[in-house]
Amino acid sequence: MAMPFPAPTTPASGRDEVFLGYLDFFRETLLSKVDALPDDEVRRSRLPSGWTPLELLKHLRYVELRWIEWGFEGTQIAEPWGDRRGDRWHVAPDETRDSLTAALRAQGAHTASVVANNDLTTVGAPGPRWDEAAPATLERVLFHLVQEYARHLGHLDVVAELAAGPLGE
Template structure:
């Protein structure tokens, strides 16, 4: 799926649609960049911090899970930190690129359904996600997700270029 950059001049039905367009764009750009890398490159780190492109994909899926399902909706998601082992992102050897990318897209579809069915001013359900603070509004959660995606996509841009993958947006 090719998602066009959400130009600020493109008409939108509201702020929720703007958030969704940017999230979809960032998510699909992550999918495209990771899909274009050679199999050996998606499980190899070229950075001192040690993360791999597949670990980034799994992390982003769990970021959405933690903020939308576990946080905003207050749902039991099992282990919300399943993208980590200790203080590192982790992908098991049996986890495939295809499965991780499908999980990322499915999480995005869930986020879309929540945003389309909820007022942006709605406040999240109380729960562990908020670590004792008052739950945030959906709009604040979405703003946080956008910065997560934008920041990590920038990281992936550099890693993909260094690995001989796609360059640019």
């Protein structure tokens, strides 16, 4: 799903719409890049750090889960670090591109619902996500998510180029 870049001149009804616009753009751009890669490239690492495109996709789903559900909402999550095995990102052999894509989109829909039902100044629920610090506001959490997506999408740009996959934004 190709989305137009949410340029600063694109009208928005508020900061919440701006945050969601960027998150949707980055999420869908990431998904389209992973979708365009050949099957043999999505589980292959082209970088010394060793991560694969599918691992990145799963990681970003868990990033949203950790910051929105486990953090902001204070929901008990059985495996908030379910994208990791030890100190590495991990995708099980039975996890597919389609299942990970659906999970990331569902997580994005949950994030949009949380934003629709809260003010950006709402402070998150206390819980283990905050490492004993005061919980952040929804706005700070969304800002963090935007930078996380932007940074990782840049990483994926390099991997896609090395794999002769799609280039550009």
